[in-house]
C-alpha cells in the first residue's frame with residue numbers, strides 16, 4: 001500500500017466511523033428520552049447494527065494495513081495524532097482474542113441484568129457469581145493488555161490514558177486524609193426544604209441556567225430522561241438531559257449545570273477536529289472536570305446565586321429558599337450518606353476513594369466477589385461512619401462493575417481535582433472567580449478561558465499534558481482541598 005493510499009484509506013474509515021458514531025449517538029439519545037416503550041426492542045436492534053458496522057470498519061484488514069503503513073511516516077501533527085490515537089485503540093482491542101471478547105459481551109449483558117434483579121431484591125448473593133465472572137475477565141484482559149507495575153494500571157489506562165496506580169495512590173492518599181479531616185470540621189447545616197416545583201417550571205429554570213452559563217441553545221437543547229447525560233451528536237448538535245422530580249427541584253438544577261458543562265465542552269471542540277477521531281474530550285477525567293467546574297465551582301458559589309437566585313426562585317414560584325444566602329448554604333450542606341450519586345462535594349470523593357481502593361485489590365487478585373460486600377461495608381463505616389442496611393444502598397448501588405468497568409470510578413474524582421486546579425490557573429490569569437462570576441460579562445470570560453485553554457483542543461493532547469500546559473504542574477490534590485476548606489468552613 002502506498003503512503004497516499006494508506007492516508008486515503010485511513011481518512012475515509014475515520015469519516016465513516018465518525019458518521020456511524022453520530023447515528024449511534026442519535027439513536028441512543030432517542031432511546032433514552034422520547035422513544036415510545038414499544039419501540040425499544042426494534043430500536044435496540046438498529047443501534048446494534050450501527051455499532052457493529054463501526055466495529056467492522058475498525059477491525060478490517062484494510063484499516064489495519066493502513067495503520068501499519070502510516071507507522072513511522074512523517075505526517076502533519078494533527079494527522080500524526082489521529083493515527084497514534086487510532087493505533088493505540090486498535091492495539092488494545094486486538095490483544096483480546098475475538099472469541100473471548102464475544103463471550104465477554106454476552107456474559108456482561110447477563111451480569112448487568114443480574115445486577116438489576118439483585119438490586120431490586122437487595123440480594124448481593126444473587127449477583128456475586130456474575131460479578132466474579134466479570135472480575136475474572138477484567139484480570140485476564142489486564143494481563144493481555146499488559147502493564148509495567150500493577151495490573152490495575154492496565155484498567156485505568158482504558159479511561160485515563162497514562163494514569164497509573166503510583167500516581168493515583170499519591171494523590172488519593174493525600175485527598176483521603178484531607179477529606180476525612182475536613183469532614184470533622186465542617187459546620188452542621190439544616191437540610192433545604194424547597195417547595196415542590198412543576199416540571200415545566202423546572203425546565204424553564206434549566207434553560208435559563210444553560211443560557212446564562214454559555215451553552216449554545218441553537219446548537220442543542222434540554223430533554224428529560226431517567227439518568228441524566230449529555231451527548232454530542234455532531235457539530236452544532238450537542239444535547240443535554242436531566243431528570244425532573246417535582247418534590248426535589250435542587251436535583252435538576254445541579255444536573256443541568258453539570259450536563260451543560262459537558263455539553264459546552266463538546267460545543268467548543270475545534271472545528272478543525274470535525275470528522276476526525278480527535279473530535280471528543282481528552283479523557284473521561286478532563287470531560288468530568290468541565291462539568292464539575294460549572295456544577296460546583298461556579299454553580300455552588302455564593303457569587304453565582306447572589307446574582308441568579310432571585311430570577312431562579314421567581315421561575316420556581318417562590319419556594320426554593322428564604323433568600324440567596326439560605327439557598328447557598330443549603331446546596332453546599334455536607335452530610336455523610338450511603339449513596340454516591342447524591343453525595344455532597346466533600347464526601348463524594350470518599351465514595352470514589354473507597355471504590356478505588358477496592359478495585360486496586362480486585363485487580364491485584366487479593367479480593368474476590370465473596371469477600372467484597374464486607375470489605376465495602378468496613379470502608380464505609382471507617383471513612384464515612386455510615387452502614388448500609390440493604391445491599392441496594394451499599395455494594396449494589398452502582399452499575400459499573402456489572403460489565404467489568406473497573407478503572408472508571410477514579411475519573412469522577414479526577415474531574416474534581418482537575419477542576420480545582422484549572423480554577424486556580426484561571427484566577428492567576430483573569431483574577432478572582434467571585435468577581436468574574438458577579439460581573440456582567442464574567443461568565444462569558446470564564447467560558448472563553450475554558451474553551452481557549454482546554455476545550456478546543458479536543459483529544460489532540462494527553463490529559464496529563466493538558467494539565468501541565470494549563471496549570472504548569474502535574475496533578476496536585478492541594479487545590480481541591482484548599483477550595484473546599486475555604487468554602488465549606490465559612491458556610
Ligand code: ZN
Pocket residue numbers: 258262288291
Ligand atoms: Zn459527568
